[in-house]
Amino acid sequence: MRSRRTLRPALLLFGLVLAGALSLLGVETATAVTTAGPAATTTIEVNCLPGPTNGCIRGTLRDAAGAAVAKAKIGVTGPDGTTVTATTNKAGQFGFSLETAGSYTVKLDTSTLPRGLKVAEPQFSAEIPFQSLRAAVFRVTGSQGGDTAAATSGLGARVFQQAASGLRLGLLLALASIGLSLVYGTTGLANFAHAEQVTLGGILAYVFTRLVGVPLLGAIAIAVAICALTGWLQDRFIWAPLRRKGLGVSQLMIVTIGLSLALEYVFQYFIGGGTVQITTSIQRNVGPLTIPSYISMAIAVVVLVVVGCVLLFTRIGKATRAVSDNRALAAASGIDVDRIIRLVWIAGTGLAGLGGILYAIVQNGIKWDTGLQILLMMFAAVTLGGLGTAFGALLGSLIIGLVVELSNLILPSDLKYATALFILIVILVFRPQGILGRRSRVG
């Protein structure tokens, strides 16, 4: 009984080792022609991994088109002069485990190559100590014909692909930055903490989907509602009182910068410094983008059109534009300015939250400082389009999105944001009010 108990694990272990060794050898590695003495110091091991008592030579033989070259013979001559020859498998792989440290010569037998393939330097020598992995690379010229791995993605495809990414980025920026534009329009305040409203949306959606386990759509609804609530709270307890105290716009702006920094570190405190994902599933691209990307873009378009129409055709919209144009006059004509501003805050933060959620979904994650990273692009977008106009924010965002995502076609990637901001400066020099902005009236 006792011996069986000790034997069984031993047998099992032996079986495992054997299975492991067999799988390592690979089926396609052919015969080893060895002239070594009793202890062969070099063995054929396709997936050789170095250890304390062996070094490895490994490689994969491919032709110029990238296709694997099978059945080619490769010999390794060790320090003791013995040669071990392996044949490349179907995947073109070969490998040797070397149980003596020293200098080895690797030679490709060019006569075993398929017709049309040539190797200029079929031989090299290298010092292989224990615990080292040395790659054996032979540069093969010519291809085995048949299917030449076609370059699938030409320049046209790449431009199309990146333009789609740019459109996506632009629409999401527009959604995220429309609140920024509206708040500026109605109160004259450049709200730096708007970036954190965007981050908040993404983080809340993460919290509700991943940590609480609410289905995605429900989580989005809850997150947007909470974001809108923060807009109400902010205006009720911070901005309205400060407005009533008659604080200047620049002081208010400093308050928003402070709030921005404070919120950022609050986020970091709670979710840490890493990127968090709202969804764990990764969708394959259908056309240039993923399905969630198309849905997000559609949501952004619908929401932006609705906001635009509300501003143009409804009473509240007209009142908002009135406040935006001339606050004193709007107040004098019986519009409750404070109520309009509060509505703008609620809508703006809610939309920013939605923008953040969609951004996190399509850009694969959100971080404590994601909002801050896109804040400059948002400011550029709304300034470019014309501060205070909804459609201006859309147009500006689309331009910025396309420029950012397409610029690496001709410029270094490092400059992608610089390019967008450079275009902003150029346009503002010629059209200071922005593309769709109106010149401020005098009197």
Added chain:
Amino acid sequence: MALQKWRGRLAVGALSAGAIALLIAGCSSTPSSTPSDKSSGSTSTAALPKSKTCTSSDDYAKTFKLGTFLPLTGSLAYLGPAAVSGSGQALSEIDKAGGVNGVPTCVISTDSSDTDNPTIGDASIKQLLQAKVSAVLGAESSSVTKNVMDQVFAAETVMLSPANTADDLSGVSKWYFRTAPPNAIEANALGNLILGDGYTKVAVLVFNDAYGTNLRDGIQKVVESGGGKVVYGASGAGQDFPSTETSFGSIVSAALATNPDAIVIDAFDQTKAIIPALASAGWDMKKSYLIDGNLADFSKDFDPGTMTGAQATAQGVNPNDKFKATLRGWYKKNAGKSVDDFGYGAEAYDGTILMALAAQKGGSSDPATIQKNLAAVSGTTNGTKCKTYAACLALVKGGKEIQYTGPSGVGPFNDKQDPSTGYISVYKYGNNNNYTWQSSVKG
């Protein structure tokens, strides 16, 4: 009175913000605590208490005063817990063994943050130097080290980094040491791994931080000397992306347009957004390689199967499960949180013990004594090998020369005060998006 009211309202606003914050906190703490509970259950020994925080009465000649300068916030914050628990566990063990020169150690913990927040690191270093610490343990990011190192060297204080891998930090000052092998060693292992897998057209998605570009340069050198080519992200090609990048669609399109055989993701936390972008574009993750900076458990981030077959290299031997459990236990007890990433934990542990042994050997824990004796205790004098502080302490007290060999596996310091030998481990991702150790390569 008006002011009173204003304050009151601000307080309400702050309270409501706090309520939202609490809501997030309540949710986020639940899942992160579960895995650590499970693992801490497996630790057999009780976690040691933290060593005391230094007070102004502690004199660095008598008390070993360690100043930790580790990323507690910022983009590298995910690496913080490993190094904090590594050095903390080391100090606790030192205290348990009787302290340094018979006096219990003390610690001042500061935040190094990242290169985007240089003021935090600067303030932290000033705090440590003002408190006259025996030695500084940090920073993790090579760029952060470069930002502050002149102040540390001018104050003649030892700075030992557990994680700096930039090649140009070799021999930068007699006060600078590190327990992580420089990038060149990892680049060599990774380059050979890629070539050995038969890939010669390599795209590198690299962020423009000293760490990323330095490693990229090393990989490029190895790949080119092996007959391969870096087709995207090569040095000087201007394809590096900014470290604050959040949108990877166009970067991935551009990289894939070069038809690479293999892709190296040379980035930090941005990896979490890059992997889905690559997978969406149809890239085969088997041909992807990660580095030490982003080697992490992605099982919570992506659906199973996303990363199957991807490989990674990282400095150091694979920290064994017992060491990991010890760090988890220490951090759970003393910080109340879990450790998810173990990158550089063993290096921080070894660095702390080496400095304490150097102080013990020299009979004083002032920086000059530690500086003078660090090389000797690391093994340059061919002393007796010992594995723990207690064992080494006994030998030092007996007047013997020692060679401390800890869990990180780094060899004695060379004349540039880098580890003379270092191990690079090769890891492979499985179906669960977590990595398993394959082998260790000696550099």
